[in-house]
Structures are given as C-alpha cells and as structure tokens.
Amino acid sequence: MSDYAISTDGLRKSYRGVRRRVAVDGLDLRVPVGGVHGFLGPNGSGKTTTIRMLLGLIRPDDGEIRIFGHEVPATLPDVIARVGAIVESPKFFPNFTGRQNLELLASAIGTKRPRVRQVLAETGLSDRAGDRFATYSLGMKQRLAIAATLLKEPDLLIFDEPTNGLDPAGIHEIRTTMRRLADEGRTVLVSSHILAEVEQIADTVSIIGRGRLIASGSVAEIIGDRAESVRVVLRPEEGERAEGVLTAAGLTVRSDHEALLVDGATDPADVNRLLAEQGLYARELGGVRVGLESVFLELTHDAELGRTRRRDRRHGTGEEAA
Amino acid sequence: MLLRTELRRLRIRRLVWLFVVAGVLGSFFVLFTTWVSAQPITDEMREQAEVAYQDQLERWEEHGEEEIERCEEEQARIADETGEDPGFDCADMMPQREHFLPHEQSLAEHVDWSGLTSAIMVLGVVGLAIGTTAVAAEFSSGAMATLLTFQPRRLRVYAGKVGAVALATVPLSLLLCTILGVGMWAIFEIRGLDATVSDALLWTAVRALALLPAAAIVGAVLAFLLRSTAVVLAVVAGFAIGWEAIGVGMAQTLAPFSIRTNLVGWLQYGTTYFVNTCESQPDGSVFCDSTEQTLSFAWNAGFLAVVGVLLIAVAALVFRRRDLS
Ligand SMILES: Nc1ncnc2c1ncn2[C@@H]1O[C@H](COP(=O)(O)OP(=O)(O)OP(=O)(O)O)[C@@H](O)[C@H]1O
Ligand SMILES: [Mg+2]
Numbered sequence: 338m339s340d341y342a343i344s345t346d347g348l349r350k351s352y353r354g355v356r357r358r359v360a361v362d363g364l365d366l367r368v369p370v371g372g373v374h375g376f377l378g379p380n381g382s383g384k385t386t387t388i389r390m391l392l393g394l395i396r397p398d399d400g401e402i403r404i405f406g407h408e409v410p411a412t413l414p415d416v417i418a419r420v421g422a423i424v425e426s427p428k429f430f431p432n433f434t435g436r437q438n439l440e441l442l443a444s445a446i447g448t449k450r451p452r453v454r455q456v457l458a459e460t461g462l463s464d465r466a467g468d469r470f471a472t473y474s475l476g477m478k479q480r481l482a483i484a485a486t487l488l489k490e491p492d493l494l495i496f497d498e499p500t501n502g503l504d505p506a507g508i509h510e511i512r513t514t515m516r517r518l519a520d521e522g523r524t525v526l527v528s529s530h531i532l533a534e535v536e537q538i539a540d541t542v543s544i545i546g547r548g549r550l551i552a553s554g555s556v557a558e559i560i561g562d563r564a565e566s567v568r569v570v571l572r573p574e575e576g577e578r579a580e581g582v583l584t585a586a587g588l589t590v591r592s593d594h595e596a597l598l599v600d601g602a603t604d605p606a607d608v609n610r611l612l613a614e615q616g617l618y619a620r621e622l623g624g625v626r627v628g629l630e631s632v633f634l635e636l637t638h639d640a641e642l643g644r645t646r647r648r649d650r651r652h653g654t655g656e657e658a659a
Numbered sequence: 660m661l662l663r664t665e666l667r668r669l670r671i672r673r674l675v676w677l678f679v680v681a682g683v684l685g686s687f688f689v690l691f692t693t694w695v696s697a698q699p700i701t702d703e704m705r706e707q708a709e710v711a712y713q714d715q716l717e718r719w720e721e722h723g724e725e726e727i728e729r730c731e732e733e734q735a736r737i738a739d740e741t742g743e744d745p746g747f748d749c750a751d752m753m754p755q756r757e758h759f760l761p762h763e764q765s766l767a768e769h770v771d772w773s774g775l776t777s778a779i780m781v782l783g784v785v786g787l788a789i790g791t792t793a794v795a796a797e798f799s800s801g802a803m804a805t806l807l808t809f810q811p812r813r814l815r816v817y818a819g820k821v822g823a824v825a826l827a828t829v830p831l832s833l834l835l836c837t838i839l840g841v842g843m844w845a846i847f848e849i850r851g852l853d854a855t856v857s858d859a860l861l862w863t864a865v866r867a868l869a870l871l872p873a874a875a876i877v878g879a880v881l882a883f884l885l886r887s888t889a890v891v892l893a894v895v896a897g898f899a900i901g902w903e904a905i906g907v908g909m910a911q912t913l914a915p916f917s918i919r920t921n922l923v924g925w926l927q928y929g930t931t932y933f934v935n936t937c938e939s940q941p942d943g944s945v946f947c948d949s950t951e952q953t954l955s956f957a958w959n960a961g962f963l964a965v966v967g968v969l970l971i972a973v974a975a976l977v978f979r980r981r982d983l984s
Contacts, residue, residue: 389982389983389984392807392808392811393807393811394804394807394808394982394983394984395982395983395984396980396982410811413811414810414811414812417808417809417810417811420808421808422808424804424808426801428800428801428802428804428805429800429801429805430668430796430800430802431800432672432673433671437671438802441667441668442805442806442809444660444663444664444667445660445661445664445806445810446660446809447660485805488809489809
C-alpha cells in the first residue's frame with residue numbers, strides 16, 4: 338500500500354496549438370493520505386491541467402501518476418470509485434433538475450436512489466433538488482457538484498478552485514465542508530490561487546509555478562523562519578541609516594513602503610535596542626505574522642525571475658557562439 | 660448499466676420529444692404532398708384530352724402520309740451514313756388516345772419516384788438530429804467530463820451512448836414508418852387509384868425501419884468526432900452538397916459510392932443509375948448515349964455497412980484518446 342494519496346513523477350503535458358505550450362513541466366507532486374492538501378499556483382501555472390491528468394481526462398505526455406498506489410491512467414477504473422472530483426466549475430446538464438443529474442450519475446455507477454436523497458440533504462439542496470440546474474446560483478451549483486462527488490463515498494476528493502465566484506458566506510461554507518470531509522478521514526486536494534483561504538484549512542501545501550513544483554510541505558514549514566518579522570516605522574530620513582545598522586547586526590531587512598521589515602525569529606525588543614544604541618528611535622514597532630500569501634508571491638516571483646535569468650543566459654551564450 | 664442510464668437520459672430530454680413531434684409533422688407533410696400528387700383522372704381532364712386528341716387526329720388525317728414519308732426518308736439517310744438502322748417506327752406515328760391522358764400513378768410507382776426520397780429525408784434528418792444533439796449537448800455542457808470522472812472507461816461510455824441512441828429511436832422509427840407507409844397506401848386507396856401492395860413493397864417498408872436508428876447512430880458518432888452540433892451540421896451539409904449533389908451529380912460513374920443512391924438501393928432491393936457516354940463523331944458532332952447500370956442489393960448493403968462501421972470505429976478510437984477539457 339502506498340503512503341500517498343496522490344504521487345506524480347516527472348509529469349509533463351503540453352498543449353498543441355499554434356505554438357506548443359508547456360502547461361505542466363516535470364511535476365513531482367506528493368499528497369499524503371488524510372487531511373487537506375492545498376495545491377497552489379498563480380493563474381496558468383498548470384493546476385487544472387494536472388488535475389485533469391489525475392482524472393484521466395487528458396493524457397500526460399510523460400511521467401507517472403499514482404493514486405492510492407494505482408497507476409493512472411492505466412488502472413484508473415480500479416480506483417475511480419474512491420475519487421470524487423470537481424474540475425474548474427460544476428458541469429451538469431442545464432435543463433435537467435439537480436436530482437435528475439445526480440440520479441443519472443448514480444445509475445451510471447450503480448448507486449441506489451436513497452443515496453441521492455442522502456447527499457442532497459447533506460449538502461442542503463433537498464428543497465431545490467427539483468429545479469433545473471440552469472436556474473441554480475453559483476453556490477448551489479457548487480453544492481450540487483460536491484453532492485455528486487459524495488455519491489461515491491470517496492476516500493480522495495479533488496476540488497479545483499471550489500470557491501471561485503462565491504461570496505464570503507459561500508466560501509466559508511465550502512471551507513467548512515472541506516474541513517469536515519478531511520476530519521471524516523478523507524483526503525482533500527484543493528487547488529487555489531487565493532492563498533489566504535487555503536492557509537486556514539490546509540494541513541500541507543504544494544506550490545507550483547509554470548508547471549513545476551516550487552515548494553511543498555506543511556504550512557509552517559513553508560513559511561518557516563519568515564513566520565515572524567518585526568515591523569519598524571522610523572522618520573523617513575532615518576530609514577536608510579536604520580537599515581544599515583540592522584543589516585550590520587546580521588539581520589535580513591526588507592523595506593515595505595514607509596516601514597522596514599526585519600525577518601528572522603527576532604524579538605522586537607532586540608531590534609529596539611539595536612536602533613536606540615545608534616540614537617534611532619522607532620515611531621512604531623511590533624511583531625507581524627507573515628502570511629503564506631507573501632511567501633507565495635515571493636516564491637512564485639522568484640520562479641519567474643529564475644526563468645528570465647535562464648533565458649538571458651541562453652541568449653548570452655548564443656551571442657558568444659556567434 | 661450505462662445503457663439503461665443513457666436511455667433514461669434520452670427519455671427525460673425535452674429536445675428528443677421535440678424532434679419526435681417534428682418527425683410526426685414532417686411525415687404528415689410528406690403525406691400531404693402525396694395527397695396532392697396522387698390525382699385520379701377527372702372527367703374534365705378526360706374531356707380536355709379528347710379535344711386535344713381529336714385535334715391531332717384531324718391534322719394527321721390531312722398530313723399523316725407526308726409525315727410518314729419524311730420519316731422514312733430520314734431513316735434511310737441515317738442508315739446510309741452510319742450503316743446502322745436507327746429504328747424509327749414511322750408507322751406508329753398516328754396519335755393514340757391514351758397518350759393524351761395524364762398518367763395515373765400507382766402506389767408502387769409513387770413510392771419509387773418520390774416516396775422513398777421523402778421518407779429518407781424525414782427519417783434521416785430526424786435521426787441525425789436526435790443522435791447529434793444528444794451527444795453534442797454532453798460536450799457543450801461539460802457533462803461528459805463529469806461522467807468520465809465516474810466511469811473512465813471511454814469505450815463503454817461511447818458504446819452506451821451510441822447504443823442508447825439506436826435503441827431509443829426504434830419505437831419512433833416504427834411510428835414514423837407506420838404513418839408514412841399506411842398513410843400513402845390509404846391515400847391511394849381513398850383516391851381510388853391502384854394501391855396494390857406487392858411483397859417487394861412490403862419488404863421496402865420493413866427495410867425502411869432501419870433508416871432512423873441508423874441515422875441516429877451516425878449523428879451520435881459524428882457528434883463524438885466533432886463535438887458540436889453546429890460543426891456536425893456544417894459537415895453533413897458540406898457532404899450533401901459537395902459530394903452527393905455536385906460530385907456525384909457531375910460524374911455519374913461515382914453513383915455507386917453515393918450514400919443517397921445506396922440508401923435508395925437498400926430500400927428498393929438494388930437500384931439502377933444512368934451513365935452518359937459521349938463520343939465525338941467523325942463529322943465533329945458529339946453523340947451521347949445514356950446507359951443504365953445496375954447496383955445490386957449486396958453492393959448497397961455492403962457499402963452502407965462498410966461506411967457505417969468505419970465511422971463508428973474511427974470515432975471510437977478518436978474519443979478514446981481525446982483530451983477532454
Ligand atoms: N485546452 C487547452 N488548450 C491549450 N492550452 C491550454 C488548455 N488548457 C490550459 N492551457 C494552457 O495551459 C497552461 C496551464 O493552464 P491551467 O488551466 O492548467 O492553469 P491553472 O493553474 O489551472 O490556472 P487558473 O488558476 O487560471 O485556473 C496555461 O498556459 C493555459 O493557457
Ligand atoms: Mg484552473
């Protein structure tokens with residue numbers, strides 16, 4: 338038996354088009370069994386493409402996928418009963434009612450009718466189950482999609498940007514649902530480009546950019562020693578001198594508008610002392626928690642930079658050769 | 660399991676019922692045109708014909724001998740030139756009364772001349788429409804992707820959907836063929852025309868039952884290949900105009916490969932087509948001759964089967980490997 342709910346090795350996919358567009362570029366993903374796993378990346382980084390490959394909707398060009406140890410797509414039919422998924426947006430027949438849509442899916446996998454009633458009740462859709470899918474609000478469509486995934490009583494749930502377009506109440510509801518599903522012992526993979534929401538519920542995350550894995554691990558691990566920084570506000574003319582003092586003391590300093598951010602597990606009192614010794618007095622001083630958001634922006638930004646740098650280098654060698 | 664699911668889906672699909680209604684209306688329209696064209700000869704027509712006949716007869720009595728003479732001269736001249744007897748029957752030029760009466764169609768003739776084509780149109784269009792829209796809707800709504808996350812075995816999904824479309828259209832085919840067949844017979848009977856139903860005609864009706872389900876299968880398969888009703892429509896229209904009308908129309912030797920010709924052959928138990936062969940004569944004129952060629956029923960059935968199986972197989976292979984987004 339495998340330790341991972343999902344693992345991919347060297348997964349690769351490019352779309353044919355006017356130009357070949359590499360969507361997933363050698364991705365090694367590990368999703369542990371149990372808990373909520375955030376699958377993060379900016380727009381166009383290849384999250385949806387990866388999820389489609391996991392579900393056998395598109396074929397990888399190269400690489401290996403395993404779901405609960407089963408090789409995909411070759412043995413996907415053996416494991417699909419344990420996997421519920423919503424890709425991009427809920428997709429059902431618009432002119433059939435919610436109940437009819439679920440009943441069709443249930444009968445396709447030989448699930449009995451009472452289960453349909455059960456999942457409708459579970460997702461709070463019983464009242465509107467007789468209405469056409471086209472008349473549902475986005476939140477209700479999303480709930481119907483979740484109801485559909487629950488028809489199978491899956492061990493692994495894959496949600497691709499499930500909160501897209503929802504209002505705060507809807508977002509909260511989906512989050513609660515995902516947490517509850519994970520607490521029931523299922524594995525939840527949730528993709529998103531909005532990190533704040535994943536940060537709150539994810540136990541582990543993988544961050545991708547340009548189809549490659551940039552970082553993965555628990556939220557705490559990724560935020561790492563950036564978890565706490567000290568934010569200092571000084572008089573504008575003293576900013577530069579203060580930065581010099583703190584850097585000289587071996588601290589990492591970033592400027593953030595009118596303030597300085599001092600990284601590392603620093604005690605605000607230490608920073609205060611260092612500055613005061615040089616006759617610099619802070620107007621404001623305090624510890625701030627760095628969110629996954631800023632780490633994410635930093636990481637994905639670095640990934641972009643790395644890419645351009647690589648391109649520059651290639652360009653350089655080209656000139657040398659010529 | 661999938662087949663039952665798909666049958667259920669077709670049953671609750673409103674568009675399917677709309678096409679059922681359209682098919683029934685279309686069949687009644689065909690019957691209406693039959694009613695109009697199945698004219699028995701009225702007394703008035705008989706009188707007019709008598710007047711025209713008498714008129715011609717008078718003229719014949721005056722100039723008949725001259726005309727026979729001229730005809731025979733012409734015949735001799737052609738025989739001299741080509742060495743062949745053109746075989747004008749000069750003595751038969753006398754007006755005959757029945758030539759002035761309009762032809763009274765029998766049921767069998769009506770079916771051969773226009774009934775089959777109308778039936779092919781109605782049954783084909785309704786079948787294609789049901790098959791194509793049912794499958795294309797899955798692609799356009801994205802429900803196909805949702806279903807595949809429940810049943811990733813693509814060939815089963817494919818077989819289920821194509822099979823369901825074929826089965827679901829059988830009762831409709833029975834209904835429409837009954838309306839068309841019984842309707843045409845009843846019209847000829849009511850009009851007091853020759854409404855004899857030969858065994859051959861009965862078998863034609865039986866074979867017609869296959870048209871609608873076959874068209875529905877082709878529609879579904881094309882939708883699997885092309886994924887959109889609009890594209891299927893464009894391809895079918897392009898094929899009908901480009902190949903059937905222009906291609907086969909211009910080069911009749913292609914008729915054995917025409918879907919329309921073979922469908923007619925399927926219904927008539929073999930069919931014929933004409934090929935024009937033109938030769939330049941030594942004197943520079945062009946002499947054209949039209950020869951009738953026969954297509955056997957075996958050819959018709961075989962050709963249609965090969966085309967159908969090829970389409971089904973190609974679409975299955977394409978769908979099995981296709982990326983669905
Ligand atoms: N069907 C397709 N045909 C061609 N290119 C595609 C297709 N789908 C995605 N792409 C391209 O592949 C890349 C990755 O797209 P993908 O949808 O996987 O990103 P994503 O991470 O899901 O983004 P988002 O957060 O916007 O949903 C993009 O550059 C996109 O333009
Ligand atoms: Mg996406």
